[in-house]
Amino acid sequence: MTPPPLIHCQALAKRFDTTGPAVLGPLSLTVAPGEFVSILGPSGCGKSTLLRLVSGLLAPSEGTLRVADRPPGELDDLAYVFQDATLLPWLRVAANVETLLRLRRVSTAERTRRRDAALGLVRLTEKARAYPRQLSGGQRMRVSLARALALEPRVLLLDEPFGALDEMTRDHLGEELLAIHARQAWTALFVTHSVAEAVFLSTRILVLAPHPGRIAHDLAVDLPYPRNHETRRAPDYLRLVADVSARLRAVEPAEDFAA
Amino acid sequence: MSSRLLRRLPPFVLAALFLAGWQALHHSLPPGRRFLFPSLPQLGEAFQVHGPALLGAAGHTALASLGGFALAALVAAGASLLLASSTLVRQALYPYLMGLQMVPVIIVAPILILWVGPGAPSVIIVTFLITFFPLVVNTTQGLLSVEQAHLDLFRMGRAARWQELLLLRAPAALPYFFTGLRIAAILAPIGALTADYLVGSTSGGRSGLGITALLFSARNEIPGLYATAVVGCALGFVLVSAVSGLAWLALHRWHDSYSAEQIER
Known part of the structure; x- marks a missing residue:
């Protein structure tokens, strides 16, 4: 029997302007306990918005969102790691x-x-x-x-936590994060701009498409554990990175490349 | 000579130049008008003759400026917490705060004399009125100048309003508070001196530097007036140094204004 979902959204949507278009959704998503889910997507696809909705910092405009079978924001063991160390x-x-x-x-x-x-x-x-x-x-x-x-925490939300760091530090921190994840049972939603980082860290990758933000691809990453610097040279890893990169490029709006 | 000694030298050279310039200015005046700008020996003599009286008066002014200053700091800290708590409160109270600063001391003085009589309490109230505004404005600004990311962190942590105010806004406002304190420290002795001039006690032994200056002026004792001014300045320096010391204690470990690079420069 599969365990009950930890994060569950159904037709979830967010609009910042009540009459305007939705910036995110409607989207449906189910995350099981222990999953490490990375969220990739072009700027403005609502990655951070999704994280803020799950955290309870933002209220959804439509749809339902439950975290550990409760409304978000009521959970004591949910933690958020911001883009800056704050x-x-x-x-x-x-x-x-x-x-x-x-x-x-x-x-x-x-x-x-x-x-x-x-x-x-x-x-x-x-x-x-x-x-x-x-x-x-x-x-x-x-x-x-x-x-x-x-x-x-039972749920760890990470919003581009390594975005401002140099590549070496970033790789090291990624490995540390995985090592900690192996020892603790939290579930991660990890927003990032780096395909390589997403593939290395995750059990699952969501590629979001913009206008409005929606899930374009939901990919399982079945690379073996433990993952370390060797993993980054493995053919399977490299193939996955190339595949995800291609999918990400396909959802990028064309005008971003016009110049 | 070691380079370290060399680096310490400029202030002393400047002080020597300043004193020499003072003396030269005295001698450059026509003999009939030199009394307007006493020479250093004349100043020294004034200090010798009036020293004890000046010291006593300085003590009274120092106590009054410290009293007004401390009262202002305390009330400003409380008022800022109130002002930072809501925009409505801020908008409603701000005109009154400005009014407090805008009331001309020269008009308040006779009213104060009627209410509390001449002497230390009146001087303290005037000093308070003069130093309160920069303190409350700076501190309130500090309480409101909190990074959005830190606010998000506290909201994520489901902090109560008082927790946000005391654990986040108050420490973040400390540097602003000390900026206010520095300005107030400069204003306080000037305020206390002026207040003493206007509402000070004239009964023997209880007057401050303002009344002292008034007496010198009446007796045409020009070197004495200069000596009073010097003592007034010294008072300001002491208070400002004390505040700088406190600011250092509170901030040097974490605030960027005390970072290593700043000190190197």
């Missing part, structure tokens, strides 16, 4: 990791335990007392990830 500059790394737990009034002992565990997962235990400005861009992103993981 660390609070006046707090040390340790306190930054605890921020969301503090908001939820988690007890001090429990906070400390989860904070130390999360910092261990992103291998930044020795930076606990540093301030964000003393860290590199990659380290800041790892702290941001630790802050999300400290919630011990």
Whole structure:
């Protein structure tokens, strides 16, 4: 028997202007627990909007959306990793990791335990007392990830979290993220612009088409685990990257290439 | 000479040049008008003769400016939290805040004397009126200048309004608050001195620098007036330095204005 879906949307649509066209949807999507779903698509296809809807930051205009069989925004174990690290500059790394737990009034002992565990997962235990400005861009992103993981989430939403980093750092963080995913059971929705990153990380890739945002392709990625730097040279991996790239190119609006 | 010593030198050279220039200016005046700009020895003599009186008066003015300043900082912090809480509150209260700053002290002075009488309380109230506005404006601006991404983070974390205000907006506003404090620190001694001039106590031993200046002026003691001005300036410097020290303590670890590159430059 297949497990019940963790994220379930039916004819979900979002319009920012009540009379205007929908920026996203209507689309239907079901995500099972433990899946790592990447969302690819040209700019303006509503990738981030979809993530914000699932997070509860935005309310849907039409359709239904349930996360763990509840309306989004009611879930305590849903975490969001933003495009920027969005660390609070006046707090040390340790306190930054605890921020969301503090908001939820988690007890001090429990906070400390989860904070130390999360910092261990992103291998930044020795930076606990540093301030964000003393860290590199990659380290800041790892702290941001630790802050999300400290919630011990069931659903992890990642909005281009490695977009601003250089390729090496990006690859390393991707591998770390997979290693953490192997140890923890969260379900990921991962928005990215990088086909290679999507293929490397995911069990499943959604390619969105714009105007309005809708799912053009829903592809399973059946590369074996554990995935590491070897994976990036495997023929199957390269074939998938080429295939997804071609599909992505096909949904890009032509005018983007006119110039 | 070590390069480090060399780098410390310019301020001292400038100070020496300043004093030499002062002296030269005195001597460049026609002898009949030199009394208008006392020489350094004359100034030194004024300090010797009036030293104790000046020190006592400076103490009173210092206490009054500190009192008005601290009161303004406290009330401004509270008022800013209120103002930042809603646009409606802000729009409704802003004209009154501006009014507070626009009331001419010279008109308030006689009213204050009628209400609370001349002396320290009146001086503190005037100092408060003068320093309050830059504090409240800066702090409110700070509370409102929070990054959207941080607000999203707090909304995702389902933060209560008070959590957003105290854990996010208040720390983010600290640099703005200190900018306000610096401006207020410059205004406070000037305010207290002016206030003393207008509403200060004239009874012996309780007057500040304003009344002292008034007495020197009445007795035509020009070097004494200059000495009073110097003491007033010194008071301002002390208060501004103290605020800068506090700002450093609160911000240097995390705020970009104290980053390593800034110090290098």
